[in-house]
Structure formats: C-alpha cells, structure tokens
Amino acid sequence: MIELTGVSKTYDGQKQAVTNLSLTIPSGKIFGFLGPNGAGKSTTIKMMTGILPLDEGQITMNGFDITTDALEAKRSFGYVSDSPDQFLRLKGVEYLNFIGDLYDVDTKTRKERIEHFTKEFGIFEVLNDTIQSYSHGMRQKIIVTGVLLHDPDVWILDEPLTGLDPKSAFTLKEMMKEHAEKGKTVFFSTHVLEVVEQLCDEVAIISNGEILFNGDMKEMKKQFKEDQTLEHIFLELTNHE
Template structure:
C-alpha cells in the first residue's frame, strides 16, 4: 500500500504539488495521469525519496520515506522517466549491482536474470556496455534491474517509452500478474489508451491537485457513459 498524506511541495512561489492526499491499496494497478507540469514527476520523486515534501508524509507499506528511508526504499522498485544512467557498465554488471544493493541471493539472482533476459530478449546484449544500447534496450535493462528484487510495490514513470510491442505487451502482463498477487503497481503515463485498458483505478492530477481518483466506470458515470478516457481526461482537466 502507498499512503500519500497531505503532501505539498513548493518551488519558489509555485506549488508543484498542493495538499495531495491519496491512499493506493494493494492488489491494484493505478494509472497516474495529468497534463505536462501537473506535478506527476514531482510526486513520484517524493514517493521515492529523491525529493522531500515541504509538508505531509508518504508511507510505502507502512514505512515513512522520510523517517525510515532505507526500510521504505526496500519496499519498492522504481523505473524512472529516463533510462540514461550507469552507461559505462555492462548490462550484466548493472544487474549484479542491483542484486547486490537489494541483497538478492546469488543463485536466485542468476535465475531471475536468465528469466528476465529471456522475457525481454536481452540475452545477447548483457555483456555489452549500456552506452551502446538503444533507448528501448536501456529501458529494458532498467526494468530488469528493478524486477530482479521482486519488490512489493512497483513505481513506474512512463515505463513503456521506447519498448518494442512485444516487450510492452509482456510488461503489461507482468503488471497484471503482480497486482493479481495482491501487490501494488503505480505508474504514470501519457498514453491514455494503455491506462484505459490496464488500470483498476485512475488518479488525475492538475496544477498539483488531485482532481479525480477512482474507477473509469465511476468517471464515466459522472461525465458520460460512452466517452473514452482521453475524452474524459480532457473534460475534467479543462477547467481544473
């Protein structure tokens, strides 16, 4: 479970996130959507301890990201919005580095690396430097590094960007399987068609404020039974 408790973050005179209050239950896939500059990335950075909120607190499986940062960070895996990191490492070196950080047993780690490399068609690339990878391959290795620990909570910032259709399809399957095990998937996306088909609930943020959280069915009941998520999103954010 993720609990965002009345969180505010200000940069200069602008409130990037304004009294955000949200409880994300286990066993669900939550789509986090909003216009550019709405506060999505700032929220994710606070959830993961990259930024500290000015007010409020965030709990990951009951662990405060401010008061118990190490314990909180053990609860989640993060796929950031840019995969351009650790470029001078080989793919296998990066995966072992992530395994070391999360103290994944060597034998278990090897099995997971083999399975993930098979899933994302990366076997032949693991001994190459990440610097030589395409954007899509960098995205894959970052996702693999997150999943090697099998974290309870997945926090994914635009995770499908750059993925080929097969890898994107498999990742979506894995997200569904993870939620079906009673665990949590929280992901931001600009591809509303993906959110519409995949998510159990939608969280819409605009100007740093949460303007809707609930099922797509309830949103349609409020605004129009036959509208797509894209149409509903434009309607609810137009005057927010």
C-alpha cells in the first residue's frame, strides 16, 4: 500500500508543483496516474521514491515513511523512471548484478530471474553488450528487469510502456496483472488512456498539481456520462483547469 497525505512541493519558493495532495493506493490493485504534461505527475513520483524531498506532508510505502524510514521504504518498492538512460557504460548483465547486490538477491535466484525476464523481453542475447549500445526500448527492458529482479511488493512505473515493442508491452501488462493478483501494488503513470481502460482498477487524474478525480472506473463513469470514453472524461476535466 502507498499513502500520500497532504503532500506539497514548491520549486524555487515560487512555482507550486504539487498542492496538498492525498492519495491511497491499496494493495492488490493496478492504479493509473494521469495528467497532462506539467501537471505534477513526475514531481509526485519523485517524492514517492525519495528522489525529491517533500515540503509538506507524508508518504508511506507499506507503512514505512519515505523520509524517516527511507531505507526500509525503498526496499519495499521497485521504480522505473520515465528515462531509461542510466548506467550506460555498464553491460546489461553488470547492471542487473549491481541491482541484485543492492537488494541482496542470492546467486541462484538472481541467475534464474535474469534469464527468465530477459528472455521474456527478448534481450537475453545482448546482456554482454553495454547499455549505451541498446535502443531506447531495450534500455527500458533492462531497467524493468532490474525492478523485477528483487520482487518488490510495490511497483512504481513512470510511463513504463514507452518505447516497448507490442510483444514486450503485452508481456509487461500481463506481469502487472499477475503482480496485483498476488495482492501487491502497481502504480503507474501513462499518457495512453486506452491502457488505463484496459488495466486499471483505480485511477487518479492530476492537473496543475491538484487531484481532479480519484476513484475506480465505475465511479468515474457515474460521475460523468456512462457512454463517455476515458479520453472524453480526461479532456473534460483537464480543459477546465
């Protein structure tokens, strides 16, 4: 479970990026986080993961405070950022072993998971190549594999399907469903509204740093018109901001 309570963030003491944001993302759910560019999605996610400090409020991961219990909180989640251009000079296998060392994944489990997930994503054969030689999609796959390697309870995925080929995107979506079915948590941001309609149990829409809607898809349909698509609802909400 992820809980955000009264979270705010200001840049340079002037630009209010997120204002008094509160969300509860329950276990056993796939939770979609939507908003136009500059809405506050990435800022919120960076606060959730401890990359940015909070100005106000509290964020907990499975009961651990991201500020005061940072190490335990960070052990409970895996994070895929919106840019996979990381550790470019490492070989793919070196990066995955680095992640395995960070999270104390034993040698046998590590080897099995690396082989399984990289074969699922079609990158097993390039593990001895440097990440800088990978395409954008391949870099995305190696970062996602790193998240799956230590089997965290909470997945935080920022635009995880960007750059993935259709087969790999399908594979990841199935993994997200399986993770939630195990009673664990998937939180992901996306611009692809169709994916939200396919996958999400619950959704929040953010604009100008504030939550405009938070609930399940049925509640959203009730609040608006039953025959409206998520695209129409999203545009109706954000265009009035």
